[in-house]
Amino acid sequence: MRPRYIIGLVGIGLLVAALAWAATGLPAFGHYNQAYGRVAARDAVPTRNGTNSVVITSFDYRGFDTLGEEFILFVSVTGVVVLLRRMRSAGREEDSAASSGEIEEEDMRASTGERWLGAAAVGPVAVLAAYVIIHGQLTPGGGFQGGTVLMGAAAFLALGGESALMLRIRGSSSPIEIAESIGAGGFAAIAFGGLIAGGVFFFNFLPYGKAGLLTAGVVPLDNIAVGLEVAGALLMVTSELFEQRLRGGAT
Amino acid sequence: MSQLPPLAVGVPLLVAALLAVVHPLLTRTVSDLVATVTALATAVMCLLMLVHVGSGLEIYWFGGWHPRGNLAIGIDFAVDPLGAGLASLVSVLMVLALVFSTRHLEVEQPYYHVLMLIFMAGMVGFSLSGDLFNMFVMFEVLSVAAVALVAYKIHERAALEGGLNFAVINTIGAFLFLLGIALIYSRTGALNLAQIGHFLHHSGNDRVVVIAFTLIVAAVLIKAAAVPFHFWLADAYAVALTPVCLLLAGAMSEIGIFGLARVYFAAFQPALGGSAPVLRAIFVGVGLLTALWGAVMAYVQDHLKRLLAFVTISFVGIFLCGVGLLSADGVSGTAVDVLADGFNKALLFACAGIIQHRLARLSQERLHGCGRHLRLTGPLFLAGGLLISSLPPFGPFLGKSMIEDAAIKAGYGFVPALIMLASGICGAAVIRAWARIFRGWGRAHEHAEDTSDEETEAEANEAQDRTPAVMLAPAVLLLIGTVAVGVWFGFADLAAKGGQRFVDFAQYHAGVYGAHVPQAGGSSDAPKFYDYLYCGGATLIALGLAALSLWGARLSRRWNDLTESASALLLPVRRLHSGRIGDYTAAVALGTGVLAALMILTLN
């Protein structure tokens, strides 16, 4: 038994014991009773005419946190690009041409059935994604979930063997990259819009509407920006890894 | 209310996103220019904030969500002198780093600039934020950006290892932070620091609070790299691009210390203030251990950047002592020392970068005597070494003397001696490196095992024959800064007021809830005679130790046996820095567990 295991197990034991000990001091499960959450929930409807107080909380009350989170997304994707693509930046054209050649071979292995499945799945999934994103302030969902679903559409493409299309998305990867950057920048821009229109960073400066899609002021816009950002980010990381795999598979 | 606080974070983020959009249109020069100008603008904004806030407190509520009664609904930036000061330090160092990196061949636009800007925005946001979860978010932003920057040199094995260790340990730190937030939120129903503090002021201390505090402390100590959470640091700093090192060593470790101080004084002080003596003992103990550990490890390093990385760890320990005294004096002393030594460590890393640029390697053995022709870098490096050993009367001396006075005032009379020892050994390591590299003094091959050949891969692929001005100028400016901090005593008084403001929870709470916070009083008393003794002593230790290790063998045959046995004693400690992520994680788990046990036993 390596000394590391002993040290580690002792540490873990103490840590878990400490957490458990703290748990005995927490309010019993289901008896949480503090004002912040109640106020956040109660106010969402009257002040913003939205109904999903979770989304209102994360995009309006605590919008600045979400900005930070979005840039964590952004910066980690940039990191992935730095790590996986930068080495190929020299002569990217020939490179992507070459790898698309490899793609064709890969496609041959995907049965037509899978392809149809993939192709058939894309449309509905994309529509679902759009729905989830724009209804964020009303029903469960929003930019983060919708963006992920949107990326799922692309994943279906990949799984369905339509890698050629996926690669066309990536081969000239600027569209996704730009969409992603616009998502990140757009969110910040909306915050600046609040500064310009309302004199306060992240001020929710649009009319709150009565009911339906156009409520909660800027929250729907935020959701769309985040949706772009998330979909772009996840699509980029997966396609970078995908590309890596294809290159690896080659030769 | 001034709009500077959100702009200081929002502008770099927006520019970073735009850079990523338009990068196909930009040449390297343009993106250098854009990034540097943005950093400069941020620095100006932070300095304006610092001037504007004086020693008061200014609150900015995002989205205009002012608190209702006692309930903070939105997120606030609480701009106080020390927070604004740290933000200014960060952005100024960023400007210098970006200037420094304009001649870096490794750097590839635009990703590098995007990462650097977001890194800076994260650090600025962390030092201004007044909301616990927001601090966590900024913590994540700067960690992830830093990981990408450390692993930037993808074709170097060491860089990847350093990046991986850094990434894993800091991700774990983030999770600990989040667990702590969940616990404290369930107890207080608040995320705003002042509101948490207010709640705890009435509810008092209990086990949930203790464990939450422990977890958050562990997280920030991982970031600050205090023993035993420090292992990742040497691996990461040794391999990062030099301009990144400027920021890592000059600002990021300090960010962790700042986070500890902020979380304690603004949120947990009302509950834990009663047991301050216990906490003081814990923090000062860990701090001294870190200071000495880092110093000794620095002394035995051969690879220059790795040496400086351990110097950074040692100084983190000294900062932790200062903050851990949990007194206004300690905090203000630490503030001065962070400023002075932040510049100073950045200066040394800049010199290391120049050496790497000119001589394309970093192993002292392989550099022996090679630096004779670097007429300007040599003196700069020596000055840095002397300042590391807190040579009176310059910046590091002022900072350390304030910390030492605070320690003596708090009844820790033995702390100054140990700080003297630690900074002396660090100085010895640096000065000896200077003597070897720039003078060729002493014998080559003092170290049996040269562990660093793989890390000495050049950033510029081959040695350059002249030092570009954009590399020399930042170094000179950093030296001037280090010296100036000590020469103009205004810094000390500002820091004293800032410290007063920082530790005053009642005023902080009042300010967050809209009351006007008056300018803080208080001024620093000039260093006493024994401060000169301690710090001068450190310098003497540094010179003596350096001289001994260079020529000791000539004095007596005994010396060799002595060093032999000493390094034999040290071997187990060195083996702990194995570069293996499993070992490091085990150390983190043990450290957190033991910290929790200590707190449980003493605070409850």
Place this chain on the structure above:
Amino acid sequence: MSAFLAVLLTLVAVSATVTVLIREPVRQAIVLGIMGLFLALLFFTLQAPDVALSELTVGSLVIPVMLTLTIAKLRALDARGDEAQEDEDEESRG
């Protein structure tokens, strides 16, 4: 606390333990996906549909996909052997 909730929590704990104990990456990715499923169910039961939706898409779609791609890449690199590694190095310097 409802029995259903208790069962879900237990399932999460068990699947997490299994995830950690399995050392073979591909099976591990599958079990991780299952854990994501349980987590999503748990969050839904905890009245957190938003988080459940995120966890469902991320935990049982995105992360497994990323893992599989990575594993495939690593396998491919194994297949290529060292000479390929050399030219990668060249490429990265160029």
Place this chain on the structure above:
Amino acid sequence: MGIYPYLVAAWLAGVGFYGVITSRNYVHLVVCLTVIQASTYVLLLSVGFVNGGQAPIFADVPSTSVVVDPVVQALSLTDVVVEATVMALLLALVVQAKKRFGNVDPDSVNRMRG
């Protein structure tokens, strides 16, 4: 029984730590990190739960009904997606590591660094 969810969260954290410490494969290690991360979500969401509370979404329930805490949900909601890309960054590092050292064993660092 009132603290069972918290204990599960603690267990997840411990198990994840164990996996990271004993891992011999970087991919496995990254997965273990996601396990630790799961513990944070379980803890956050269970501390915010209210017996008999509805989801804090008033599309289908009256705005007067008892709801669970939306704040913890907002906190974990964003984090779930974000951490996925952080994992991607780690995996990218792993792929590079494989390229450079030809294996994915965290213990393959064979020289003493000191």
